[in-house]
Structure formats: C-alpha cells, structure tokens
Amino acid sequence: xxxxxxxxxxxxxxxxxxxxxxxxxxxxxxxxxxxxxxxxxxxxxxxxxxxxxxxxxxxxxxxxxxxxxxxxxxxxxxxxxxxxxxxxxxxxxxxxxxxxxxxxxxxxxxxxxxxxxxxxxxxxxxxxxxxxxxxxxxxxxxxxxxxxxxxxxxxxxxxxxxxxxxxxxxxxxxxxxxxxxxxxxxxxxxxxxxxxxxxxxxxxxxxxxxxxxxxxxxxxxxxxxxxxxxxxxxxxxxxxxxxxxxxxxxxxxxxxxxxxxxx
Numbered sequence: 046x047x048x049x050x051x052x053x054x055x056x057x058x059x060x061x062x063x064x065x066x067x068x069x070x071x072x073x074x075x076x077x078x079x080x081x082x083x084x085x086x087x088x089x090x091x092x093x094x095x096x097x098x099x100x101x102x103x104x105x106x107x108x109x110x111x112x113x114x115x116x117x118x119x120x121x122x123x124x125x126x127x128x129x130x131x132x133x134x135x136x137x138x139x140x141x142x143x144x145x146x147x148x149x150x151x152x153x154x155x156x157x158x159x160x161x162x163x164x165x166x167x168x169x170x171x172x173x174x175x176x177x178x179x180x181x182x183x184x185x186x187x188x189x190x191x192x193x194x195x196x197x198x199x200x201x202x203x204x205x206x207x208x209x210x211x212x213x214x215x216x217x218x219x220x221x222x223x224x225x226x227x228x229x230x231x232x233x234x235x236x237x238x239x240x241x242x243x244x245x246x247x248x249x250x251x252x253x254x255x256x257x258x259x260x261x262x263x264x265x266x267x268x269x270x271x272x273x274x275x276x277x278x279x280x281x282x283x284x285x286x287x288x289x290x291x292x293x294x295x296x297x298x299x300x301x302x303x304x305x306x307x308x
Contacts, residue, residue, distance in 0.1 A: 108127060139195070143198055151208060244268065
C-alpha cells in the first residue's frame with residue numbers, strides 16, 4: 046500500500062474489463078484511489094459491480110461512472126465530481142487510457158461493408174485523440190499531481206497490417222504520435238507520457254477481431270514463455286511507471302509482451 050498516504054488517484058478510462066481492470070486491481074492493491082470511467086450494457090453490470098466491490102474491500106476510495114468518456118459534457122461532470130471528492134489533499138497521479146472502441150471492417154468486402162471515412166474518424170477519435178482531450182482537461186483544472194503520468198495502451202498492430210484492423214492500426218499510430226508530443230510539451234508540468242505495447246491478451250477486444258483465434262494461437266507459439274499476456278501483467282507495468290523511480294521514462298513505447306514480438 047505504498048501510495049496509500051499520498052492521496053493519489055488514478056483516472057482509468059475503460060476500467061471495467063481487460064487491461065483497464067487489471068490496472069485498477071494492481072493500483073488499488075498499492076493504495077491508489079480510483080476513478081473508473083466505463084461504458085457497459087445493463088446486463089453486464091452485475092458482474093462489473095462485483096469486481097468494483099472487491100476493489101472497495103481493499104480499502105481505497107473508488108468512484109465509478111458508466112458514461113461515454115468521449116462526450117465533453119460527461120468529461121466535465123466527471124472531473125467536477127472527482128475534484129469535489131478528492132478535496133484539497135488529493136491529486137491525480139496517473140491517467141490510464143484503455144478505451145477500445147473502433148471499427149473492425151475490411152478495406153475490401155462484400156455488400157459494401159467496408160471501412161469508410163467516418164469509421165476512421167470515429168476510431169481515431171475514440172482510441173487516440175480522447176487521450177489528449179482528457180489530459181488537457183485534467184491540466185486545465187489543476188488536478189494532476191506534481192509528478193504525474195499519462196499512460197495508454199498500444200499493440201503490435203501499430204506497425205503491422207492485419208485484415209479488419211486498418212482503422213485501429215491508424216488509431217494506435219496516432220496515439221503514439223500524440224504521446225510523443227505530449228511527452229515533450231507537458232514535461233515542464235512534471236507530466237510524463239508513455240505507451241505500453243502489450244502482447245496478445247485474451248480480452249473481449251481481441252475476440253472482436255475476425256480471426257482472433259488464429260492470431261492468439263500464433264502469438265502463443267511466438268511467445269518465449271508459451272503463454273499469452275494477461276491484464277495483470279500490464280497492470281504491473283503501469284504500477285512500475287507510477288513509482289517515483291520511473292519519473293525519467295518519458296515519450297516511449299514500452300513493450301510488455303514477454304518477448305512475443307521478437308519472433
């Protein structure tokens with residue numbers, strides 16, 4: 046519980062499942078308070094609330110919002126409530142971006158079901174530009190701590206071409222470009238910005254990709270440890286970046302895949 050006495054908070058966008066939830070679980074175990082923004086259907090909420098209750102049992106403060114993180118009005122309301130809840134002693138140590146909301150259409154397909162201009166815009170806005178929007182909002186309201194972190198998740202698709210993945214691949218490349226520039230321009234504020242490139246993780250986002258079973262099988266064979274990456278693996282890396290000793294890591298893409306991408 047090393048962060049317990051710092052009144053630190055983590056804002057996690059997409060924290061109800063997958064990498065976001067794995068990160069929430071690790072940071073909560075280290076004593077960091079959590080503000081989780083997620084977007085889930087009503088029928089999923091019983092299981093999600095059960096996960097959230099287990100986080101509360103650890104003894105940290107937890108705010109949750111089942112709300113569209115891409116809407117400016119929602120962002121304003123959420124940060125206002127967070128500010129009121131933190132009080133004068135609390136601050137945001139880390140913003141974690143784990144939004145997986147993109148179009149998985151082919152560039153060439155039957156019946157006109159192909160990627161269009163709007164699909165690219167929607168995907169890039171959700172999975173890349175929203176990172177900048179939230180970072181700017183936290184800065185403008187003075188909610189970041191003196192040494193803060195901005196962390197997002199990219200994938201091997203940032204530089205490789207996979208069928209159905211073109212819009213997401215473009216979003217990941219944009220995400221990394223935004224991160225590099227934030228790393229330079231926000232450094233005077235004490236904010237570092239980094240991407241974590243996770244290996245293949247068995248999540249709903251992976252399963253949504255057509256042919257994901259084959260992709261997961263290939264990733265399993267490539268990995269030197271002969272297993273897929275887990276949300277807990279990535280949560281551990283986020284935790285490491287939140288430590289004081291990680292303050293000099295800035296503007297990088299950190300691979301956390303067990304060596305999967307080496308083959």
